[in-house]
Amino acid sequence: MATIHHLPDRLISQIAAGEVVERPSSVVKELVENSLDAGAGEVRVELEAGGRQRILVADDGGGMDRDDALLAFDRHATSKIASFDDLESVGTLGFRGEALAAIAAVSRVELTTARESGDGTRVRIEGGRIRSAEPAARARGTTIEVASLFWNVPARRKFLKAPATELRRALEVVEGYALARPEVRFSLLSEGRALLETLPAGADPEGARRRIGQIFGTAFAEQLAALPLRVGTEGERISGFVGRPETARGKRLFVFVNRRLLKDRNLLSAFYRAVREEWRSEDFPALFLFLDVPPEEVDVNVHPQKAEVRFRDSRLVDRVGEVLRAGLSLARGEEPAPLRSPRGGPSMPFAWQGLGGWEPRRQEQGDVWEVREAPGPVYGEEAADPFAPVSSPAPADSRMPMGRLATAALAPLERPMVPLSGRSGEVRPFRLLGQYKGTLILVEGPDGLYLVDQHVAHERILYERLRRELASAKPASQRLLSPVLLDLAPAERLRLAGLADELEPVGFGLAELSGGTLALTAIPAVLSAEEGEKLVLSLAASGVADSSEPGALARELLEALAASLACKAAVKMHHPLRPAEMEALLTELFAAEQPYACPHGRPIVLTMTDADLERRFGRR
Ligand code: ADP
Numbered sequence: 165m166a167t168i169h170h171l172p173d174r175l176i177s178q179i180a181a182g183e184v185v186e187r188p189s190s191v192v193k194e195l196v197e198n199s200l201d202a203g204a205g206e207v208r209v210e211l212e213a214g215g216r217q218r219i220l221v222a223d224d225g226g227g228m229d230r231d232d233a234l235l236a237f238d239r240h241a242t243s244k245i246a247s248f249d250d251l252e253s254v255g256t257l258g259f260r261g262e263a264l265a266a267i268a269a270v271s272r273v274e275l276t277t278a279r280e281s282g283d284g285t286r287v288r289i290e291g292g293r294i295r296s297a298e299p300a301a302r303a304r305g306t307t308i309e310v311a312s313l314f315w316n317v318p319a320r321r322k323f324l325k326a327p328a329t330e331l332r333r334a335l336e337v338v339e340g341y342a343l344a345r346p347e348v349r350f351s352l353l354s355e356g357r358a359l360l361e362t363l364p365a366g367a368d369p370e371g372a373r374r375r376i377g378q379i380f381g382t383a384f385a386e387q388l389a390a391l392p393l394r395v396g397t398e399g400e401r402i403s404g405f406v407g408r409p410e411t412a413r414g415k416r417l418f419v420f421v422n423r424r425l426l427k428d429r430n431l432l433s434a435f436y437r438a439v440r441e442e443w444r445s446e447d448f449p450a451l452f453l454f455l456d457v458p459p460e461e462v463d464v465n466v467h468p469q470k471a472e473v474r475f476r477d478s479r480l481v482d483r484v485g486e487v488l489r490a491g492l493s494l495a496r497g498e499e500p501a502p503l504r505s506p507r508g509g510p511s512m513p514f515a516w517q518g519l520g521g522w523e524p525r526r527q528e529q530g531d532v533w534e535v536r537e538a539p540g541p542v543y544g545e546e547a548a549d550p551f552a553p554v555s556s557p558a559p560a561d562s563r564m565p566m567g568r569l570a571t572a573a574l575a576p577l578e579r580p581m582v583p584l585s586g587r588s589g590e591v592r593p594f595r596l597l598g599q600y601k602g603t604l605i606l607v608e609g610p611d612g613l614y615l616v617d618q619h620v621a622h623e624r625i626l627y628e629r630l631r632r633e634l635a636s637a638k639p640a641s642q643r644l645l646s647p648v649l650l651d652l653a654p655a656e657r658l659r660l661a662g663l664a665d666e667l668e669p670v671g672f673g674l675a676e677l678s679g680g681t682l683a684l685t686a687i688p689a690v691l692s693a694e695e696g697e698k699l700v701l702s703l704a705a706s707g708v709a710d711s712s713e714p715g716a717l718a719r720e721l722l723e724a725l726a727a728s729l730a731c732k733a734a735v736k737m738h739h740p741l742r743p744a745e746m747e748a749l750l751t752e753l754f755a756a757e758q759p760y761a762c763p764h765g766r767p768i769v770l771t772m773t774d775a776d777l778e779r780r781f782g783r784r
C-alpha cells in the first residue's frame with residue numbers, strides 16, 4: 165500500500181522553514197541577527213500589519229557582493245563557519261545558513277545590498293525561486309524586505325495572531341537585541357510610526373544602563389543595582405543589573421550569553437533560587453544578566469532557534485548564582501535579620517532581648533513605637549555561652565539582665581479584652597499580648613495562645629477586600645485627579661493597550677497620550693493610586709496576558725493579581741505595629757471568610773491550646 169518516494173526540494177525547504185520561521189517575530193530575529201553579524205552600527209526595522217504584510221530590516225553593515233547575494237538564499241549557505249572545528253567556537257549569532265533560505269521559501273523577498281556605496285545588487289525571490297537579480301544603488305549595507313509571509317503556506321498563516329500581538333512579539337525581539345548591543349542604534353517603525361528609537365549608548369556597563377533607560381525609562385534604569393562584576397581567568401565575565409525589592413515586578417528578565425538573548429532555564433532557575441535564598445521572597449525583581457565566555461565554552465547548537473545553550477563547565481552556573489546572590493544582597497540594602505538565621509546556621513542565641521529590638525520610646529504624645537537597629541544574631545565565640553550578655557545598643561537605663569524574662573514587656577499587658585466578633589456574630593474575648601520580633605502578633609484567646617503572622621494576615625484581608633470588589637457586578641472606579649504616566653517599554657505598552665477593554669469593566673481607565681505614552685486615568689476604588697499602578701505595570705510585563713481567552717481569563721488574572729498585590733501591599737515582617745493597629749488587623753481578620761490561610765495557602769494563625777500547654781508543662 166505504501167510507496168516511498170523522495171519529497172520535492174521545494175517541499176523539503178518549506179518543511180524545514182517551519183523550524184526556523186514560525187511567525188513574523190522569528191523573521192525579525194533572524195534578520196536582525198544577520199545585521200549584527202555583519203557589523204552594523206545601525207539597524208532599522210519596519211513592520212506592516214505586525215509583520216504579516218511586510219517586514220523590512222535595513223543595516224549599515226558589511227553588505228554582500230552579487231555572488232554572495234545569490235548564494236545567501238541557498239540552504240546551508242553561510243559565510244560564518246566552514247568546518248566542524250568552527251562550529252566549536254562560533255562567535256557569530258548565525259551559523260546554520262538556514263534563515264534566509266527558510267524565509268525565502270515562505271514569502272516574497274527583496275534583498276538590496278552593497279559592499280561599497282553605490283555599487284549594489286537587488287535580488288527578488290518568491291517562494292524560494294529567484295525571479296531577478298540586477299544592479300542597484302545603495303549605501304554600504306543591506307536591506308531585506310519580506311512581504312506576504314506564508315502566502316504559500318495557508319496552514320501557517322492561520323496560526324498567526326492578530327497584528328497587534330505579532331507586532332508586540334517583534335518589538336520584544338528588537339528590544340532584546342537593543343539591550344544586548346547598547347552601542348548599536350536601533351529603531352522600529354510600525355505603519356510608519358516609530359515605536360522604538362535608541363541612540364547609541366556605548367559598550368561600557370554604564371552604556372548598558374543607559375540603554376535600559378532608553379527602553380524602560382530612566383527612572384527604572386537608575387534604581388537598578390549593578391551586579392558585582394566578576395572577571396574570571398580565561399576571559400569569563402559576569403555582569404549586569406538587578407532590581408530592588410520595592411520595584412520587584414512582572415517579567416523583566418533578560419539573560420544574555422555572549423550578547424545572545426536566551427531563555428536559558430538553567431540560568432533563570434539559578435536566579436529564582438538566588439532570590440528565594442537571598443530575599444526569602446517569591447517576588448522576582450528585574451534582571452539583566454550579561455554572561456561573556458570564550459565561544460568554545462558554550463554550545464549554541466542545541467536549539468533550532470538558538471534560545472538555549474549548553475555550558476562546557478557546569479560550575480559556571482554556580483558562579484553566576486554567587487554573583488546574583490551578592491547583587492541581590494546589595495540591591496536589598498540593610499534589612500533586619502529574619503526570625504531565624506538563614507542557611508541553617510546557629511539560630512538566635514537563646515537569650516531574652518525584650519521583643520526583638522523594637523523598643524518603645526516614650527514621648528509626650530504617648531507611646532511611639534520606633535524601629536531601632538535590631539542587634540541581630542551573634543554567632544561564633546561570643547554566642548558560645550547563651551547566657552552571656554549580648555552586646556546591645558539599648559540605652560543603659562533600659563538594659564535588662566540577659567537570661568531572665570524581660571520585665572519591660574513591649575505591649576502593655578494590662579490592656580482590656582478585645583471583643584473580636586466571629587462570623588456567626590458570636591463575640592469572643594481576646595486579649596492582645598504584644599508583638600514578637602515585629603512579626604508575630606500574640607493573642608490570648610479563651611482556649612489558648614494564638615500566634616498570628618501579621619504579614620500573612622494582612623495579605624488575606626487585602627485579598628478578600630480586592631476579590632469582593634472585583635467580583636461585584638460593577639466595582640467602584642475612582643478617577644485619578646492627575647493621570648499616572650506609565651513607564652513602559654514599547655512592547656509592554658502594546659500589551660497593556662490591548663488589555664484596556666478588559667480592564668475597563670473592573671475599574672481601570674487607560675488613556676493614550678500624544679507620543680504614545682500610556683496613562684492610568686482611573687483605578688478600582690479599593691486600590692490606592694500606587695497599588696493600581698503596580699497592578700497594571702505587572703500586567704503589562706507579564707506573559708499571562710498572552711493566552712487570550714477573553715472574559716474568563718481577565719477574571720482569573722485579576723484573582724491571581726489580587727493575591728500577589730495583596731502580598732505586596734501587606735504590612736511586612738519586622739514592622740512594628742501599634743496596639744490599635746494590631747487590634748484593627750485582628751478584628752478584620754477574624755471577620756474574614758478564611759482567616760486561617762493566606763491566598764497562597766500559608767498558615768496565618770498558629771494556636772497553642774491550653775491543653776497543649778498543660779501537656780507540655782507536664783501538668784497533665
Ligand atoms: P547564517 O546567518 O546562519 O550564516 P543566513 O541564512 O541567515 O545564515 O544568512 C546567510 C548568509 O548571508 C550569511 O552567512 C551572510 O554571509 C549573508 N548575510 C545575510 N544577511 C546579511 C546582512 N544583513 N549583511 C551581510 N551579509 C548578510
Ligand code: MG
Pocket residue numbers: 194197198257258259261263264
Ligand atoms: Mg543568520
